[in-house]
Every structure is written in C-alpha cells, then in structure tokens.
Amino acid sequence: MNKIDARNILRGDFYKERSAYIAAGEPGIFHCHHYNCYLQAVLLDTKDYLPNIEQVLVDSAQEVAYSQFQAFFQNTPDLDIQGRKHTVTDYFRFAGFGQIDLDRVDNKGGTVTTNSEHYGVSWKLKFGKSNQPISFFTTGFLAGATEAIYGLALGTLNAVQESCLAMGDKYSQFTLSISNSDRELTASPQEGVFQTGNLPQPTNTSIDYEAIREALIHMPIEGAANGLIDSFGVLLTRHYANYYCNISYRFLNLFMKSMGTEGLNIATSLLIEGGRVCAFNTFGGVMQSNEWNALIKPMIKTREDWIHGIIVVVNALGWGIWQVEDLDPGKRILVKIQSGYESNAYLKKFGPSSLPISFLAAGGVAGLMNLVYALNLPERAPITLDEAVYKKISLGNDYFVPTQIKCRAMGAEFDLIEAALVRNG
C-alpha cells in the first residue's frame, strides 16, 4: 500500500471568486439531512408512475463519484489499488456520507457493509422506519468509485442495496456486480458553466462579510470516526452539487414526459419546499450555534444583521455568491446569486431552460425570511426547531413565499430571488 500522504488525500479547495468548493473537478456543497431526505422523499413520491426514478437516484451518484475519482486518480498515478480504496473511503467519511471499507470489492464487484451511513441513519431519524432500502446515493457512489479505482468504464458495474439501516436492519449492505443492463450513464458536468465575482460588503450592515467567510471556510467540518458530521443540530454532508441537480432536473424531465405539464407546479413547489425545509433546519441551527454566538452575533446590531449573517454563511456553503440586493424589513427581500450551483450545472448539462430552475435557492431565501421575521428567531433563540414549530410558522398569519424573478439558466445574467410576505387566510 502506498504511504498515505497529502497527495493521496482528496479534499479540494475553496475558490473565493465563485464561492465554490471544488474537489477533483466536482463542486461540493454543504447540505443537511433534512434536505437530503426530504428531496429524496418527494422524488420517490412518483415511483408508482415514474418507475425509473429510483435508478435516477443511483445513476446520478454513480456518475459524480466516477467522474470525481477518475479525475483524481489520473493526477495521482502512483497510487495502487489499496491507496485508491483508502482515498475513496477517507473521502466518504470526510464528506459525512458514513463509514465504509472496500476490502471485499474488486474489479468484478463484491460486497460493502456499513453500520454508519448518512442516508440510512438520517431517514430513520427524520421519517421513522422505512419499508424499503433508501440509500440510493451510497449505492451509486460505491459503483462509480469502484469503477474509478479499477480503471473500468462508467457503467461497468451495477450496485444494489440488500439491507438498510433505515429499515431497522443492523447494517446496510450493498452488492456490486458486472452490469448486464444497458443504462446510459454520462459523465458529470463537473464545474458547469460557472461565473466569477467578488463577495460584496454591504454598507448597511455591521456584519463583516469577508472576515466571517474567511473564518468559516477554514472550519474543520468533516465526518467523525463514524463518518457522520453532527453539527448545528443537523447531520451535515459535503455533498455533490451535481448530484442534487441531476436528480432534480432528471426528475422534472421524467415527470414532464410522463404527465406533460399537468402537475408541474406541484412538482416544482415541492422542490422549492425542500429549500425551505433546508433553511429552517440548517440556517436555524447555525443561528443558534456556538460558532454563530462566537463569530457572528457580536457583530449584530439589528434584526436585519441576522439576515446578513446567514447570507455570509451561505457564501461559505459552496452555493455560489449570494448578496442581499434589497431588504424591506419584515416584508420583502431580493437576493442576487452569481454562479449559483443550480444554474451552473443546468446550463452545462441541459442548456437553456424554459422555466426557472433555482429551486433550492428560492426555498432557501424564503426560509431565511421565515426564520427571522415569521418565527422571530432573533428574539426567541434558543428554540427547538422541530416539525411542530415548522408547521406553526408555515400555517401562521405571516409567511414568506419565493419567486424567482431572474434565472441564469433562462438567459439572465444572474439569478434573482424575491421572497415576499403573504398573509394566510
């Protein structure tokens, strides 16, 4: 086995000029288990009439893992098979996906067993026991990474999940074998059609954008020995931007092919809802964390500074360059996004879009406003952010709803998201 040194460890770098993490060509973004599970649950809602949706979840993971590790191994030619396996298992842990070993895998397939895996643990935590295996991401990841380890072509291997932590099994087990199917897998769009720009420093806030982002991007957020990242009250992942984009946009394509535009509003509304769920849990957790209290809270003078504080955090999540374009306190916000990961990927993979596609961003902006104004978190923290609180603010009198006003995938120069107050009832 090769000596483990820095050259064999895959971590990637943060590119300030686009607020993006790139690891061997793959953009990495932070997302929590609430978003990961909710998004997957919405897609699986259609499995009775979109029978390929589960395969989309697997294939999309296989494509990004294959593309990333193939690129990395091309640049580390001295690594032998054991060294490559170590790179993959180490990155899986680092990213918060869980703890795996690949000792029983070779170029014809094999078996992987784990008792700590993000989706299996998270799903059970969020929804209770599942009646089917749900670790589609890990299933595809294992196939794609193993193909890269052995220099096989993308699509050579097929993986299936035999048992699942989310079902109450003691282990999640995955079996890899030579694929007999004619699945058409395509390499990841990698960095996509990205933009560059500067992190703006608004003059109407005491939040020091650059100083905070600098501190955040150097925080050692990575999986513990069990491969999970338990931070800010959620299970975080350093996930693949292209995975979310592939599953979301392929889902929409399948949906429109099957149902036409009937139900399209429902599908997009639920993708946006995923962003709101994400904001509620992750932003809400961050706003009550020790890190927030130590780093950001001392700079806060107004309630609007809470908005700016989270916008800086977003600029350290790998989601692109976010800036508050306009803020009418308690009523409306406009957020401008350059190099947003959704548009980056969409433009490279699919070309121009006929509808706005920044679903996560739209939901995230509205979710942020709901936290600060509808929930009034600044004056109520610490507060336990559970389903009951989420339901209460969602059904309360004041609620923020997003609209994507400009979309780069539709030809605009940047994404522009508005979240405005609506009054229920």
Added chain:
Amino acid sequence: MTIIHIKQFLEKNGAPLAWLRVQLRLLPHFNKRGFFLHSMNEEAELDDELLELIGQVLEEIYHLKLA
C-alpha cells in the same frame, strides 16, 4: 368526502404542503377520475377507492388517520 374536506383536515393536522404531496403521489389516480389540477372541483365527492389511497399515503408519510 370532498377534496376541500381533506385539505381542511390537512391544514389542521398535516405538515405544510401535505396536500401537494398527496396529489403528487396519486396524480395518475386523480387524472383517471377526471380530476385535473387546472380544473379541480374541490366540492366533488371522492370515491371509496381514491379515499383509501389517500388514507394510505397520509398514514405512510405523516402517520395520520383521515377523519
């Protein structure tokens, strides 16, 4: 039981956008019965089979019993 009844029940007891998830899950079943989103009559009575399917979805996703 009507659609409006179920929507009101979910607003009181369900998670946000619960009705949308029910619709997404059962879209072909709605369409088969002539319920299309652009022209959905919320006062229309739902047949027993569709009600049972809705009940199963609510039980599975939200652990709710339709009342």
